[in-house]
Amino acid sequence: MAGLPRTKPLIILITGANRGIGFCIAQALTQKNAKDTVIVTARVQDSASQAIQKLKEAGAQSHLDSTALDITSDQSIQALVSMIHERYGRLDVLINNAGIAMVPNPDLSDFRQVNNSILDTNITSVGFATTLLLPLLLKSQNPKVINISSGRASITRLTSGDLPATVSVPYSVSKVALNVMTLEMAKAEPKVTFYLANPGHCKTAFNGYKGKKDPLLGAEVAANLVHGDYKSGFWHNDGGEMEMMPCWASTTSDIFLFQLLKPILRATESSDSPSRVVSVSSAGHKAAGIFFDDLDLSKQGYNPMLAYAQSKTAKIYLANPFDRRYGQSGLRAVSVHPGTIFTTQIGRPMSAEELEQLAPMAPFARSAEQGAATTIFAALSSHSVKEGGIYLADAGVSAAAAEDEPFAGPGYAPHAYDEESEEKLWKLSLAAVGLEGNRD
Ligand SMILES: NC(=O)c1ccc[n+]([C@@H]2O[C@H](COP(=O)([O-])OP(=O)(O)OC[C@H]3O[C@@H](n4cnc5c(N)ncnc54)[C@H](OP(=O)(O)O)[C@@H]3O)[C@@H](O)[C@H]2O)c1
Numbered sequence: 001m002a003g004l005p006r007t008k009p010l011i012i013l014i015t016g017a018n019r020g021i022g023f024c025i026a027q028a029l030t031q032k033n034a035k036d037t038v039i040v041t042a043r044v045q046d047s048a049s050q051a052i053q054k055l056k057e058a059g060a061q062s063h064l065d066s067t068a069l070d071i072t073s074d075q076s077i078q079a080l081v082s083m084i085h086e087r088y089g090r091l092d093v094l095i096n097n098a099g100i101a102m103v104p105n106p107d108l109s110d111f112r113q114v115n116n117s118i119l120d121t122n123i124t125s126v127g128f129a130t131t132l133l134l135p136l137l138l139k140s141q142n143p144k145v146i147n148i149s150s151g152r153a154s155i156t157r158l159t160s161g162d163l164p165a166t167v168s169v170p171y172s173v174s175k176v177a178l179n180v181m182t183l184e185m186a187k188a189e190p191k192v193t194f195y196l197a198n199p200g201h202c203k204t205a206f207n208g209y210k211g212k213k214d215p216l217l218g219a220e221v222a223a224n225l226v227h228g229d230y231k232s233g234f235w236h237n238d239g240g241e242m243e244m245m246p247c248w249a250s251t252t253s254d255i256f257l258f259q260l261l262k263p264i265l266r267a268t269e270s271s272d273s274p275s276r277v278v279s280v281s282s283a284g285h286k287a288a289g290i291f292f293d294d295l296d297l298s299k300q301g302y303n304p305m306l307a308y309a310q311s312k313t314a315k316i317y318l319a320n321p322f323d324r325r326y327g328q329s330g331l332r333a334v335s336v337h338p339g340t341i342f343t344t345q346i347g348r349p350m351s352a353e354e355l356e357q358l359a360p361m362a363p364f365a366r367s368a369e370q371g372a373a374t375t376i377f378a379a380l381s382s383h384s385v386k387e388g389g390i391y392l393a394d395a396g397v398s399a400a401a402a403e404d405e406p407f408a409g410p411g412y413a414p415h416a417y418d419e420e421s422e423e424k425l426w427k428l429s430l431a432a433v434g435l436e437g438n439r440d
Contacts, residue, residue, distance in 0.1 A: 008141065009035035010089045012226060013080075015129070016098030018042035018051040020204035021148065021261055025095060026051070026221035029226060030060035038062050038086070041069035041080070041098075071098045071125040085105050090139035092367040094371060096311055097148045098127045101171035101206060115170040122174035137192055145183050146222050149196040149234065149384035152247050156296040159432035186232055197221045198202050198245055199235035231351070243302050254279070254318055255429040270330045274388075277333040278378045279319040283340065283364075283389070285312035286401070286413040290425055305354070313415065314392065317422040318429070323388030324419075334378045335416075339366030339394065340408045364408035366394075391416060 014031060016022040030038050036385050039118035040055070042048035042418075048066035050302060070076045084091055100121045104111040129145040130145055137143035153175035157163055164174045179196055186194035199218030201211040211218075221237040224230070234245040258277065265275040294300055297307055315335060322333035340361040347355055377395040391398045393410035401411025 007048040008092075008150075009037065010067070010226070011035070011037050011039070011084070011140075012093040012095065013039045013041065013084070013088060013091055013133075013324055014095045014097055015069060018047040020206060020221075021199050021202055021215045021218050022097040023051055023054070023093075024215040025097060025222045026055055027058055027111055027216065028219045028223035029061070030055055030062040030064065032061065033227070034061040034346060036062045039084070040064060040066045042066070043070045046070055053186070056334060059316065064319040069098075069368040071129055072120055074128070076127075077129045077132055080129075080164070081136065084133070084136055088247065089136075091133055091136040091147065092140040092142065093144045094130060094137060095148070095222055095226075096130065097147045098125075099148065099174075101168045103168050103257050118168070118170040118174050120178070122171070123177050123181060126178065127185070134189060142266050143192045144195065144226065145182075145185070145192055146195045146225050147178055147199050148222065149178055149198055151198050151200065151236070151245070152176070152233070152295070153179045153196070153198070155432075157245075157298070159428075162296070162298070193232050194227045194407045195230070195232060196245075196311050197225060198234065200238060218249055238432075240300075245302070246303065246331075254315070254434075255426070256433040258318070258322065259430075259433070259435055262399075265331050266326070266329075272330075274330040274332045275380050277319065277322055277331070278375055279315045279322075279333060280291070281315035281319075281335045281337055282308075282395075283337050283408050283410075284309050285316060285337075285416060286407060289313055289415040290317065290421055292421075292424060292428075295428075304350075314425060314429075315414075316412070316416050317418075317425045320389045320417065320419075320423045321426045327388035334388060335391045336378050337391065337393040337398070337410065337412075338371030338374050340364045341371045343368055361408040364406065389417075 013021050014026050017026045020418075026038050026040055029036065038055075038060075040048050040051050042051060044176040045066070045068040048068060052064045052066050060141050065087070066078065067080055098121065100118055102114045102118060104114040118193075124148060137145065137392065138263050150172075152155055152166060152172040155176065158172070177200070181192050182196050186192070198213070199221060200213045201207070202213045202218035203209045203211040217237075221235050221242065224237060224242055225235060230242065230243070235242055236245050237243065265277070268275050284305075288306050290310055290313055291297065291300070295310075297303060300306075319333040319335045327333070340358070342362075342365055347358070373395045374392055378392050387397070391412040396410075398410045398412055401409055401413060405411050
């Protein structure tokens with residue numbers, strides 16, 4: 001992907017760049033861009049200086065600078081901020097790479113200390129350093145923060161059975177938390193583009209060199225994010241192509257919420273005036289069913305529109321079995337297509353090209369108020385008292401889509417009702433949130 005037109009050479013800072021993936025990111029960045037400055041940091045100055053020497057031997061073209069940085073020391077972070085302020089007056093790219101993973105002793109004597117150290121290094125320190133560096137980042141024309149995350153931060157991957165059990169639970173927790181922290185910081189500071197980068201399982205000291213991937217290849221994702229024009233998000237690069245990582249299936253969180261609220265919903269249920277669960281789906285469900293052997297789309301390649309379609313079929317597959325279980329006793333569940341609404345922020349992550357593809361849906365465009373009307377209708381109308389598991393659109397009950405009905409039309413796809421798949425997803429979703437023993 002082509003980079004943004006560059007007006008100034010970049011000032012790039014990498015934490016933990018004396019070895020492993022951090023060093024390889026420095027190597028990848030310094031070999032091509034002679035005008036940029038790469039600031040290599042390490043816990044001790046000697047290690048940073050040695051890394052610079054190795055980068056030069058490996059053919060570094062860029063200007064190289066170094067400083068000591070222990071990310072867990074406030075004093076050390078303050079000193080770094082002053083140094084960048086004095087030498088450069090701004091920071092264009094911050095790569096938060098430094099990280100640790102440890103396993104507590106079997107006798108648990110250091111359990112609390114190990115958990116706290118991991119969270120301190122991988123989360124608290126990243127948040128603090130980024131916050132203190134923000135004023136310098138905001139002086140850049142195109143500031144970027146790249147947080148080095150992990151495949152372990154993808155709850156979709158964790159729950160799909162793709163990943164074996166981790167050797168360090170607090171490490172996995174820290175990387176999920178890093179993702180959440182990054183998303184929140186991105187919302188709070190929209191002038192900075194925040195990224196998460198998954199290097200893959202790399203051969204470094206971190207895992208006793210048991211990883212499968214050369215760390216230079218693992219470094220590519222971060223190096224590409226520095227120079228490319230990518231959307232904010234969670235990226236990885238397995239074999240040359242930059243791809244978005246799956247983060248979280250919306251059904252999984254819905255089923256968890258349903259289970260938490262179920263006692264309250266059931267306490268007020270009655271067959272005359274049932275409690276209702278309204279699952280907001282979309283006509284988008286028509287584009288895909290559930291890929292049970294590829295839930296995170298990693299096999300076929302991640303495609304945001306297909307992922308959206310799958311998640312919207314999943315919304316219907318949540319309402320239908322829910323209604324089968326509780327509908328008769330007075331707790332109904334229905335699905336809703338609010339209409340194609342162009343006036344909300346749902347298209348914000350989409351490129352102009354992707355938005356262009358939605359143009360044929362314009363005749364079916366609805367206002368946000370019209371969209372809300374269908375959800376209100378689902379929550380209050382007598383239809384959803386008598387018939388649960390129905391699919392509603394345009395403030396009415398929909399039928400199966402006619403063969404010639406346009407995609408954005410109110411009808412549902414044939415795969416919207418498939419008891420076997422619905423029950424399969426129900427079980428998988430319960431297992432994903434640790435409620436596999438819960439038959440309902
Ligand atoms: N290796 C993998 O398979 C893999 C997979 C996914 C994600 N990651 C992530 O990639 C990043 C780099 O990992 P790696 O595999 O390159 O590990 P590594 O070889 O162990 O390197 C870790 C780096 O972090 C530094 N560091 C640790 N604690 C620090 C602190 N308090 N202050 C400053 N620097 C500190 C280390 O410095 P010292 O030399 O002084 O210890 C070292 O430079 C980590 O965030 C890790 O979670 C790795």
